Amino acid sequence: MLFDWRIVVVTAQLAGVTTLVLLIGGTPLAWWLTRTQSRMRPAVEALVALPLVLPPTVLGFYLLVLLGPVGVIGSVWEGMGGPRLVFSFPGLVVGSVLYSLPFVVQPLHNAFRAVPPRLLDAAATLGASPLDRFRTIALPLARPGFLTAATLGFAHTVGEFGVVLLIGGNIPGRTEVLSIALYNRIEALHYPQAHVIAASLLAFSFFVLLTVYALNRRFETPRL
Amino acid sequence: MLFDWRIVVVTAQLAGVTTLVLLIGGTPLAWWLTRTQSRMRPAVEALVALPLVLPPTVLGFYLLVLLGPVGVIGSVWEGMGGPRLVFSFPGLVVGSVLYSLPFVVQPLHNAFRAVPPRLLDAAATLGASPLDRFRTIALPLARPGFLTAATLGFAHTVGEFGVVLLIGGNIPGRTEVLSIALYNRIEALHYPQAHVIAASLLAFSFFVLLTVYALNRRFETPRL
Amino acid sequence: MLDTRIDAPGRGVTGLFGASGSGKTTLLRGIAGLDTETHGLVQVNDATWQDEAAGVFLAPHERGVGYVSQDADLFPHLSVRDNLAYGFRRVSPARRRLEWKEVVEWLALTPLLDRTIDHLSGGERQRVAIARALLASPTLLLMDEPVSALDEPSRRDVLDHLDRVLARLSVPVIYVSHSLSEVAKLAAHLVWLTDGKVGDAGSVSQVLGRLDFARWRGEEMGVVLDGQIRSHEETYHLTVVTTPLGELTIHHRRAALGTPLRVQIFARDVSLGLAAQERSSILNELRLRVTDLVDLSPSDCLVRLGREGTSVVLLARITRKSRALLALEPGRDVFARVKSVAVLD
């Protein structure tokens, strides 16, 4: 088997975009969970964690059915002129986002809960609007939560396999990602290749994570 | 296919034991990460997150190779008189623990970081030993982190598939779990059965999570 | 929980007094709009900030209040400089009323600017909090024991500056403190809270002259008098002030003759005699008449003194023995000797 470098590119793009989408979407959701007085809150929290209990291949299958051109969501979506979701990069992102959502929302939720409300009050009296104080107080103070959310979300997407396979269709150069390629090497008994890929992936990830954590240590917020 | 209720039992046992082991083992690790001045800390943090980047089946494969009777770890372990790890319930637990470790350690680490050191100092001057103040101050204040860790760890183990499949061998009554059974129903085109299982799993999990989150809300620690 | 009606003047400092737990902080938070459980009406200088009946609720960041809270509440992720800049940057330069440099220097914050918050001492934190609130150029300033962690000399220093700055800015201030001299120095108006209700309110001299308030204050009971500068005695660096109760000599004030001035006199600093006194270091002796007497303790009593043609009073705290020796009774004329006079303003 020749190694197709596009796999690495797609994987990096997928994990990057997914993490970005997760952070962008998960942040307001987590903030809402923190601030709301709504009685719906526990239900929303439970819903967020729910996709986890399904095996990824099963989740992938149901997503495939739902998002496919005749699926409940897919048909409506395509009827509204949306591009086909299955077997496309956007579809991969949707699936990965859904599957990694709890790993992002829960750490952020915890981090936001740890922001002392009195600091938000102080910011308000200094003229900061709710959005402003969210941006300038809550976000920076929740930094450890963001780090956790981002690393868990990114790593989990890199390693994810089932959802991506079913929704993506493992199309070379488009939706084939490293996790699938790696698995296939093992399935095909190409062990030496698999070892090289796995070792490189681990080594690379280790150094990225090491750098992230080491840098983070430098910029830690003082604890009061 | 008849539904084998032992699957549910094994699944519940696995997720329960795994979560327990994760919490018991993850707590000191997270606490160490919080308190240590060691320069090794970022490396340990990176190592904990590392298993995530491998697809579960691949991780499962390597665990199989390492823990198997001729594997580097397995041979030593069995040489020391340990029971066989692969294709047994203990092996499943080992694999699941390793794979879900970051979901437990990271939220706990964040939660412990949010415990103000001055409260631990206050407890020390009131005569509490390090272990005592960990138990009576850090643990209760880190409760949201434990909730997140436990729900993520539990749900992730229930839904996990690859590691469990490879290490466990899907042996009915012993290592066959719900996620595999569900996937096999879909593979075998037993869709109606698969739908029933998936729906029950989702409904059950939803109500468990809902209860957990709703109860948690009641006992929230006041925020200062 | 708090059931209060407070009318404070639209400018100047209103002192807010009350026992621990009487609701001072709760009241300030309500005014700042931070307490969603606060009901009722908040109007400031004709602007209605909150009117439950009319469904009006102005968000805290739109009220333009500066709030120096009891706990400083500095932002731990920002340096001292960035804490100060937080409010400063959110005011358009045109609307800024204080210079950065002025505030930073006055509160001696220059050496701290690049520090992180966690390494500040208690007093340093308070100074940063005061500066941060002032730099946001508030239209109403709420200060909750802002100098409680400062040592005496820096406290004097901060208050002197505060006094001058507040006069210049002419923002209304509500100032919580447990120290009468702090409040008497700054405030024109006084509110005394007890158990979430207003116990007494009015001008400083009104509230301070009331015996039940004085009794509650204990060591710090006293009055303030409004006067005018009458003459200067440059040699000794002194100034003479006319007050409704007579003339008082105080430390020199660099001000034109006729300038109004307020002074505080603690009851414990007033002694009484029946004859005029000579060759004493006490410069101030007022001829007054006893209006009432009240026992403070088995050993002490409080004497209220007045003068024909004015409702202004002086309080003197003396022993009951002296009262007997001097045969003090209402109507009796005495010489009140004032050991020290604090100038407020």
Next chain:
Amino acid sequence: MLDTRIDAPGRGVTGLFGASGSGKTTLLRGIAGLDTETHGLVQVNDATWQDEAAGVFLAPHERGVGYVSQDADLFPHLSVRDNLAYGFRRVSPARRRLEWKEVVEWLALTPLLDRTIDHLSGGERQRVAIARALLASPTLLLMDEPVSALDEPSRRDVLDHLDRVLARLSVPVIYVSHSLSEVAKLAAHLVWLTDGKVGDAGSVSQVLGRLDFARWRGEEMGVVLDGQIRSHEETYHLTVVTTPLGELTIHHRRAALGTPLRVQIFARDVSLGLAAQERSSILNELRLRVTDLVDLSPSDCLVRLGREGTSVVLLARITRKSRALLALEPGRDVFARVKSVAVLD
């Protein structure tokens, strides 16, 4: 950072003074073992807690210190009751030195016991913190501005009780405060920190009598005198005390004749005259001799007064005009009139 050598007596209260940021909190944390960056030697009553040279470091929880920190530091997940019980439960009943009920009632905490911490006012938090530390029956008590958020009357109340309790427990105490009267009431020994170094240390009367310290204190400069009860005057509820500087009449003390007693006299409460005074409410007049004079400001000066055969001094703060009128010079004999005398137990 902190470079200090402090010798405090093994019992009684040591007052710790110093400007904001002078290192008081740092010092207390070092003694408690909370600051791992503290180097050097900590010995308490013959026990070595820390000796860098010998590699000794006793863990904080083994030092048995009670630490009332500047920020109260209550546990937010526990009720007031459980906060108080935290230290109490960790002492075996046999080693407890204070009753639960006594402490709770004294600090008026009964109505708060079932409250959560987040709803306490600033003063309530401080009272809980004091009670929590005392209930742990410490062998050394460190108090960092423990009553700064209390109103005057509760402060008096708390200090009175504290004074009595400390006398009974005979634990050594290091007490940080910015209020001289607070420290003078409690402390026998005083340490004055400036910039992380000891500026002055010694008995209260030594430190207070020093002019540079007095100057730094400003309004609160004063001295303490040690005396003995000489007689009682039951009618007026007064007591006469002999001091090295002469006899003083104070509020009645229920104590046997000969009982030792300490009193505090602020410089601002002392006036001077050249002739004895008659028919005045001032009961205390001491015949003393001027030893030195120092200018405090363009208008004021500080006079140090003494007497043959004693090194004890009295400070008087008078105007420079009075100084000139009375022609005060070192060696001159004067009558020092003391308006108020505070008894410090």
Next chain:
Amino acid sequence: AGNGADTLRGSVVHAAVAANFAATHAELARRFEARTGHRIETSLGATGQLYAQIVNGAPYDLFLAADTARPLLLEADGFTAPGTRFTYAIGRLALYAPGRDPGSGHEAILRSGDIVHLAIANPETAPYGAAARDVLRRWGLWDGLVNRTVRGEDVGQTLQFVESRAAEAGFVALSQLSNRSSRDYWVVPEDTYHPIRQDAVLLLRGAENEGALAFLAFLQGSAGKTVITEFGYGIP
């Protein structure tokens, strides 16, 4: 630990079975159990994964693979009871395109160009995938369609692609289509691809297991063969 202990009625047989044979195997096992009193416990999985497990000490008695390579390897490395390897079924490839009545034949559907996605199993790992690639190459369509192929790990996932209508057509196993309308699929002529031979082998652990031997015999006997052919497989 191994659990081949005899019960009163027979022994327990632990079978490792390739996922694509799952449904057929279930029926075989049911009939075998009814007939003999032995009991079959089945672990399903991908062939490569089952292989790795066997090499690492999995407690399986026999192995029904989806190809010939892995049983051969196991035999060569001494994991099997010697001489027990045989082909138990020959997979048959079908082109499944629901809702597109082929009329003139399915090849035409592929040529028509209105296929956005063609599902196949991964040719690198799955025998049915390799077979599908053979077919497309023979028709000269491989190069044109390769970028439109979506690749399942096995035929199970390949079928899921088509069943969800996400892919218009797919090469699946005939055995998966037993209850689909014959108008929806087309059996690919067997001479257009390398035969998909599926081999079984008795593993060392099962060498002494009466039930395992019996089951292998059953597979090769007429009763077994009947079931296998009923499910759309060929037999050698």
